[in-house]
Amino acid sequence: MSQENNTPDFVGRSGIRSAREQSIKWLLFGCAALSVAVTTAIVATLLFDAIDFFLEVSPMAFFFGTTWSPTIDQAFGVVPLVAGTLFVTVLSACIAIPVGVASATYLSEYASRKTRSIIKPALEILAGIPTVVYGYFALVYLTPALEWLGLPLSTFNALSASIMIGIMIIPMVSSLSEDAMSAVPDSLRQAGYGMGATKLEVSTGVVIPAAASGIFSSFILALSRAIGETMIVVVAAGMRPRLVPSPFESLEVMTAAMVQLVTTDIAGGSTAYRAMFAIGITLFAITFAMNLASTFVASRYREEYQ
Amino acid sequence: MATGHDGPTGDWFGNSEQISRLPGKVFAATCLAATLFGIVMVAGLLVYVTKDAIRPLTANPGWFLVFFLTLVVPSTALLAYFGRRRDGEATVALTALGIPFFGLLLGSGVLMLFIDVIGIFEWLAFVAATIVAVGVILGHRRVRGRTSFLEELLVGVVALVGLGPVTYQFISTFPTLPQAWLIYLFTFGLGGAAIAGLLVARRRNDRRAGLTAFTALFVTVTAGVFIDPSTGITPPVWVILFTFAAIPTALYAEGVVRRRQGSLPVGLFFPFVVVAGMLVGAVLVDLLGFAGPQAWLDIQFLTSANSRFPEEAGIYPALIGSILMMVVVAISSFPIGVGAALYLEEYAPSSGPLSVVVKFIEINIANLAGVPSVVYGLLGLALFVNWLDFASGIVVVGGMTVGLLILPIIIISAQEAIRAVPGSLRQASYGMGATRWQTIRRVVLPEALPGILTGSILAFGRAIGETAPLLMIGAAASVFRAPNGFFDIFSAMPRQIYTWVGQPSQEFQYGVMAAGVVTLVTVMISMNAAAILIRNKYERRS
Structure with missing residues (x-):
């Protein structure tokens, strides 16, 4: 009889087991790493066509040009689109920021457990309603209602679209600010x-200042969401680029310009088609920078209290 | 004593001695109003759009009266009674109504897929190939003993890919196929009853009870096949709806009865009261000749294709397109999202060179969640259509694009759910000698599953309403027949609604579009409600 047989084999097939464990670990790591691949793919695909675009149209003409008329005049100045985007974003922030902070204060400082358990799911549903539905509301109900109040609105206008975007991002501001509070x-x-x-006095003088960085980071995130919002503006704000936007008239934002380019029949390799990617990468850069800024600000408040 | 009017103490809280409560009350009321502002406004708009879609004013008042008396009064009275008893009977009643409702919704989706998209032949081949593949894996296990996970995965994939086409060929040589209802019965009915039986056996720790449950369910589903098809309940309809609605309800009822040993759970009869109220109401309305509302949102709208004429326009192909797209979204995002969350929470090292990579991945995921959906659309267009050469506007491209969009949301919510599993459970499992993967599979995942499901369903609810990516990848503005596979061109509900935006006539703006919006929002709110119910149920338990 050999010696080995007398020692019980506690470890079992340790080789196979650890191979199995390792293979699972790397499989799951692959899943996690896929997110980096997605980011890389976004940057790569956007850059690829955007570079082609900038070879044809100089970056100066793109970033500082004041006329956007890609199909008719071949004019690719992005300034009117940026102006429109900023205009809509500021208008919607005027609604979302005060309402969102007040609602966060209520939920965090005043609401009972039971009230919170009813209101929070309702806010979640508010955040989940498809944006095309918000756009429909703005176009078909809100604009006529505002007209009835006496505002000189055209069918497509910046005001009702901005109000709807503001309502859409309230849950974002309120839930993130509430977490901070x-x-x-x-x-x-x-x-x-x-x-x-x-x-x-405690709510406004102690809690809100103490949570300021978290609240501020929620503003940045919500604004970045408003900048990237597409369907509401496409449906309700029209597609008319303007250098000096007015709330009562139609305007065009960056996302709407992309949708307009892709839904009109433009040839696959044309300059106008590539302009879409140039706008896309500008939009991506802006929102990505804002998200990074928000993470940075939020991580500072975490250091203070935990 | 000192009145404090002219005291030298300067400003400090309460120096006026009398503090008015008014500012505080006004502030609290303002905050409450702000909280309710968005909710009330959107709720009002939803009511308005529902009114436009249903047009309740076109109905005979008698119609409302009949349904009020037969449906609303009995069910609210019963619910109020349950609520007053305060023994959880109201929850039982509502759950017993909710489970078959969601089951019917899901079952109808599956049914539509089987009627329009997946042929009976492909389905049979698929089931046969899966059975063969599972058989090969089991056989392989028996020959080789327990082997590495990768090896099993490899064998499974090889079996499915290698034997699938062969099975397909083999089945296509059959001179005659069994009747369609037999195939449905033995795949859905048998499978559902078997799973239910296994669950019952495990819950009661009693094999015989499981066998009884299995037999009872299978006999019922078989018996239902012989219902006269002229009632509209054809065998496929019966088998699939039974599997998705009745079997989960039966399982729930079994659980309630088991927990309540002895006392009769009356709450379980609530759905019968509701259904009976509907039936009696329908019969009475028919007898008395009261006309219902001439709704835009009716069976015709749900079952026909788009049209130039508002009265004939419908959403059916877009509905099927959305369902198919959601299948692709779920398959492409859920496993990867949960896998990534598991790695980040369970495996990721906190020091060493890899930890830098992990930190980078986490920041990256947080940022991806904030990238505008229209940019994902561009990614889908460039990656899948321009580079990988898929046709533009097909189901797979739409599904994968939207899948990428919700991937970060799924990862983040799954991470939260996994983080909430207490460390003591993991330590206990390690203490029993389990490996890390065994701990994850047997302890962490079951514990975190409700949370993961909640987050994922919320994400899917968002996915079903995404429009901008579909515009970018070129989903069809309107299709007139349902897509017949994953590589066919499709339209989805939100895309169809956007098409109707372009129709200037009143009937489209306030009629057809309202009906489309109500359909989409109903699907989305049902999904959110399901997620919230799952969360509430499991939050209370812990």
Whole structure:
């Protein structure tokens, strides 16, 4: 009898087991790494066609040109589109930021557990409604309603689209700001009450300043969402590039210009087709930078209290 | 004593001694109003659009009265009674109504796929190939003993890819195929009953109970096949709807009865009251000759294709397109998303060179979630259509593009769910000698599954409404027949709605489009509601 047979084999097929474990680990790592591949693919595909575009149209003419008329005049100045985007974003922020912060304050400081358990799913549904539906609401119900109030609106206008975008991003501002406010330690609130402050003074004087960086990062994220919003503006704000936008008239934003280019019949390799990718990479760069900024700001507030 | 009017103390909280409560109340009320602003406004708009889609004013008042008396009064009275008893009977009642409802919704989706897209022949070949592949894996296991996961995966893929076409060929040589209903019965009915039986056996720890459940369900589903087809309940309709609606409901009822040993769970009868109310109402309305509303959103709208004439326009091909697209979205994003989340939460090292890569991946995922959907559309156009040479506007391209779009959302929510699993459970599992993968598969995943499902369903709800990526990849503005496969050109519900935006006539703007919007929002809210229900159920348990 050989010696080995007497020692019980506790480890089992350790070789096979660890091979199996390793293979699973790398398989899952592959899944995680795919996200990097997606980013790379976005950048690569956009750059590929955008570079071709910039070989035909100089970047100066693109970034500083003041006329956008890609199919008729071959004019590729992106300034009117950026102006339109900024205009819509600022208008919608005027709604979403005050409403979102007030709602976050209510949810975090005033609402009972039960109220919160009803309101939060409702806000989630608000965030989940398809944007084309919001666009439909703006075009078919909101614009006539505002006209009835006496505003001189054209059929497609920036105002009702911006209001709808504002409503769409309220849940984003409120839920992220609420997270930030809930993360403020209770000891700060207690200290405020100990000084004789009222609940109003604690909310506005202690909690909101303490959560400021988190709230601010939610603003950046929400604005980046408003910049990239497509269907609401495509449906309700029209496709008319303007250097000086007016809330009562139609205008064109960057995303709408891309949709317009892809839905009209333009030839696959034409300059206008590539202009779409040039706008795309500009949009991607702006939103990516804003998201990074938001992550940076948010990570600062985390350092303060945890 | 000192009145404090002219005290030298300067500004400090409460120095006026009398503090008005008014500013605080006004502030709280303002905040509440702000919270409700968006919700109320959108709810109002939804009511409005539903009104336009249903046109309740065109109905005879008697019609409403009849349904009010037969449906609304009994069911609300019963619910109020359950609510007052405060023993959870109301929850049981609502769940017993909700499960068959969602089951019917899902079952109808599957049914549409089988009627229009997947031929009975392909289905049989697919099932046969899967059975063969599973058989090969089991056989391989028996010969080689337990082997590495990769090896099994490889064998499985080889079996499926290698034997699938052979099976297909083999089946196509059959002179006659079994009747379609037999095939449905033995795939859906048998499969569903078997899974239910296994679950019952495991829950009760009683093989015989499982066998009884299996037999009862299978006999019922077989018996239903012989319902007269002229009632509209043809065998495929019966088998598929039974599998998706009745079997889960039966499982739920079994669970309730088991937990309530002895006392009768009356809440389970609630759905019967509702259904009976509907039937009685329908019969009465028919007898008394009360006309219902002339809704835009009716069976005709749901079952016909788009048309130039508003009365004939429908959403059916786009509905099928959306369902097919969601199949691709789920397949392409769910496994990868959960896998990535598992790696980041369970495997990712916190130090060493790889940790830098992991940190980079995490930041990258957070940023991908914020990339505008229209940019994903461009990615899909450039990657799948221009580079990989797929045809533009086909189901696979749309599904994969939207799948990439929701991938970061799925990863982030799955990560949260996995993080919420307490570490003590993992330690206990390691302490029993389990390896890391065994711990994940047997402990972490089952525990995190409700959370993962909630997040994923919410993400799928978002995916079904995405329009911009579909515009970019060139999904059809309108198709007049349903796509008949994953490589066919398609339109989806939101894309179809955008097409109708271009129709200036009143009937389209306030009629057809309203009906389309209500259909889309109903699907989306049902998905959100399902997700929220799953979350509430499992939150309370822990």
